[in-house]
Amino acid sequence: MNSSAFIRKNFRLTVLASVVALGAFGASSSFAASATTNVSSTVIEPIAITKSADLVFGKFAPGAGGSVTVDTAGTRSATGAILSTVGSSPTAAKFDVTGDNDATYSITWGGVTELTDSESTETMALTKISDLTAGGATTGEVDAGVLSATGAQSIYLGGTLTVGGTQAAGTYTGDVTATVEYN
Incomplete structure (x- = not known):
């Protein structure tokens, strides 16, 4: 196999691996959840x-x-x-x-x-x-x-x-x- 065909094949494999990795790890927002809390405080009279x-x-x-x-x-x-x-x-x-x-x-x-x-x-x-x-x-x-x-x-x-x-x-x-x- 010539070197340019080898480079193209490796390039395609690298791109394919990157797309798969991006799909698995980059799309992690579909697994995320969030919640919000209300923050309050009451100051009491000093003794x-x-x-x-x-x-x-x-x-x-x-x-x-x-x-x-x-x-x-x-x-x-x-x-x-x-x-x-x-x-x-x-x-x-x-x-x-x-x-x-x-x-x-x-x-x-x-x-x-x-x-x-x-x-x-x-x-x-x-x-x-x-x-x-x-x-x-x-x-x-x-x-x-x-x-x-x-x-x-x-x-x-x-x-x-x-x-x-x-x-x-x-x-x-x-x-x-x-x-x-x-x-």
């Missing part, structure tokens, strides 16, 4: 917290020493210390939380574990007590909550002070911080 009442233990004398407790409903009691009713209005602290309806959130407590008298630098240990209902809790700390259907909830903070028998007279202060975050 917020505000203080609406301070934790106030009121006036008392050390007596033999012991403790003074303000429960989460604002009721005060003492063991060993002597409570004064003159010019004393004990209250539980109240924090109001707002955000997305029915959302869950965590609560982290920070701040002092003792109150300090700025004049004498004496201290009294503080144990925090908290709940979500102002139910008069005298122990424990709440660490989570669920916002209502209207996106609100309150946190109530009481506490117990450890009072020494020789506790110096003065005004003892400190700050407690409640931090809330969506779960």
Whole structure:
């Protein structure tokens, strides 16, 4: 066979193979499928917290020493210390939380574990007590909550002070911080 006939034959075979390959692989769109998705997003209201009442233990004398407790409903009691009713209005602290309806959130407590008298630098240990209902809790700390259907909830903070028998007279202060975050 002469070389030009051989080249033509090979050319035809190459073209035929290319057409077959194009038909098999190039026509793959007949095997393709597609779908479309709708993309959406909802931005929720940021969680917020505000203080609406301070934790106030009121006036008392050390007596033999012991403790003074303000429960989460604002009721005060003492063991060993002597409570004064003159010019004393004990209250539980109240924090109001707002955000997305029915959302869950965590609560982290920070701040002092003792109150300090700025004049004498004496201290009294503080144990925090908290709940979500102002139910008069005298122990424990709440660490989570669920916002209502209207996106609100309150946190109530009481506490117990450890009072020494020789506790110096003065005004003892400190700050407690409640931090809330969506779960």
